[in-house]
Amino acid sequence: MNVKRALITGVTGQDGSYLAELLLEKGYEVHGIKRRASQFNTARIDHIYQDPQTDNARFILHYGDLTDSSNLTRIIAQVQPDEVYNLGAQSHVAVSFEAPEYTADVDAMGTLRLLEAIRFLGLEKKTRFYQASTSELYGQVRESPQTEQTPFHPRSPYGVAKLFAYWTCVNYREAYGMYACNGILFNHESPRRGETFVTRKITRGLANVATGLQDCVYMGNIDALRDWGHARDYVRMQWLMLQQDTPEDFVIATGIQHSVRDFIRWAAAELGLELAFQGQGIHETATVTAVTSDRAASVKPGDVVMRIDPRYFRPAEVDTLLGDPAKAQTKLGWSPQITAQQMCAEMIHEDLQAARRHAFLKEHGLSLPMTKEA
Numbered sequence: 001m002n003v004k005r006a007l008i009t010g011v012t013g014q015d016g017s018y019l020a021e022l023l024l025e026k027g028y029e030v031h032g033i034k035r036r037a038s039q040f041n042t043a044r045i046d047h048i049y050q051d052p053q054t055d056n057a058r059f060i061l062h063y064g065d066l067t068d069s070s071n072l073t074r075i076i077a078q079v080q081p082d083e084v085y086n087l088g089a090q091s092h093v094a095v096s097f098e099a100p101e102y103t104a105d106v107d108a109m110g111t112l113r114l115l116e117a118i119r120f121l122g123l124e125k126k127t128r129f130y131q132a133s134t135s136e137l138y139g140q141v142r143e144s145p146q147t148e149q150t151p152f153h154p155r156s157p158y159g160v161a162k163l164f165a166y167w168t169c170v171n172y173r174e175a176y177g178m179y180a181c182n183g184i185l186f187n188h189e190s191p192r193r194g195e196t197f198v199t200r201k202i203t204r205g206l207a208n209v210a211t212g213l214q215d216c217v218y219m220g221n222i223d224a225l226r227d228w229g230h231a232r233d234y235v236r237m238q239w240l241m242l243q244q245d246t247p248e249d250f251v252i253a254t255g256i257q258h259s260v261r262d263f264i265r266w267a268a269a270e271l272g273l274e275l276a277f278q279g280q281g282i283h284e285t286a287t288v289t290a291v292t293s294d295r296a297a298s299v300k301p302g303d304v305v306m307r308i309d310p311r312y313f314r315p316a317e318v319d320t321l322l323g324d325p326a327k328a329q330t331k332l333g334w335s336p337q338i339t340a341q342q343m344c345a346e347m348i349h350e351d352l353q354a355a356r357r358h359a360f361l362k363e364h365g366l367s368l369p370m371t372k373e374a
């Protein structure tokens with residue numbers, strides 16, 4: 001039987017880890033590109049790691065970087081992939097304002113480098129290409145909900161870089177007949193979400209508060225509205241998009257919107273904390289009004305567990321995003337299985353366990369360094 005071969009950039013990230021699991025389950029040989037780092041950076045994929053010394057390893061990692069054309073070309077020449085999933089990116093919107101040139105190099109030029117390598121190697125009729133596009137393309141939204149036809153107006157260096165990548169993907173499809181698709185994915189989260197994205201910052205921060213490791217979480221714009229789904233649901237869609245007869249772009253979203261404030265409320269409720277939000281703008285706080293579970297043994301009514309820190313405001317904000325997944329539902333038969341609230345509960349569960357481990361170690365004078373900044 002002909003085993004399909006996939007190459008994933010960003011395999012060490014949230015989506016890369018779930019996608020690698022999915023493709024391995026489907027019998028693929030999965031190749032991933034990881035960056036060299038001064039410490040191990042494979043925590044999300046260690047559970048599926050396969051010893052390269054074994055003869056039949058189906059999960060193979062290559063050192064590489066989206067800023068290095070020669071490296072990408074060499075890996076693609078060696079792997080001869082049937083499918084490339086370009087998930088690698090400097091993916092943090094706020095950080096893209098701090099490092100705009102690097103973000104453009106990785107997120108925009110990195111996509112071009114990959115597509116050009118496929119073409120240069122004469123693989124444009126063999127290799128199917130998935131581009132991790134984003135709802136950040138809509139930015140200052142012109143209509144709601146957003147569809148595949150909604151005009152783009154990115155609001156950050158990240159969004160602008162991803163816009164270049166989006167159009168590059170479309171252009172290679174039109175110019176060279178490549179099977180190349182954009183998945184326009186709305187925010188998706190999980191217990192594997194990076195610690196500085198808002199949902200994980202909330203679940204991790206409040207779990208730390210519940211166990212006495214931290215007093216309070218400091219947030220930015222909690223009025224922001226997002227359409228949150230679960231990463232495990234969304235990677236299924238990335239694969240499905242590459243299995244169609246013709247390449248097309250798809251919005252992937254739940255079609256349901258919540259505020260950051262709602263997410264804080266859910267996370268607190270999962271810990272048995274009822275909150276009252278008081279004050280406005282930078283003076284807004286969340287105070288505990290009742291503690292209904294021993295999960296938050298370190299907290300008492302009257303404690304302020306959330307404050308605003310303007311450092312987390314962005315130079316230009318995306319206030320509201322809401323996706324319309326009708327095309328994906330009709331053409332691909334896809335619909336999300338996990339609600340945002342269920343996902344929040346799963347994240348709290350995992351972060352509470354981690355916080356309890358930290359608290360236990362601290363109690364026994366064995367504390368590991370713990371980064372509070374997020």
Ligand code: NDP
Nearest residue numbers: 010012013014015065066087088089091132134185187188
């Ligand atoms: P993560 O930030 O969790 O993962 C990003 C991955 O890219 C990591 O493996 C990271 O490596 C890698 N990476 C970063 N810089 C480079 C580089 N220079 N060369 C090679 N690899 C690099 O992101 P997600 O998994 O959440 O998202 C996956 C993709 O989907 C990204 O492109 C993101 O922009 C996009 N997206 C995400 C959405 C979401 O809500 N999660 C929504 C829409 C789009 P390392 O582990 O070493 O840092």
Ligand code: GDR
Nearest residue numbers: 091093134135136186187196197198219220221222224312
């Ligand atoms: P986003 O996700 O910018 O939408 O990009 P993030 O979780 O960072 O922010 C969502 C919203 O929450 C507001 N916010 C805060 N955000 C962070 N990170 N930290 C805070 O303290 C905070 N307080 C409020 C933000 O201002 C924003 O409005 C994510 C990334 O995964 C991108 O790669 C992806 O393309 C998009 O989702 C879709």
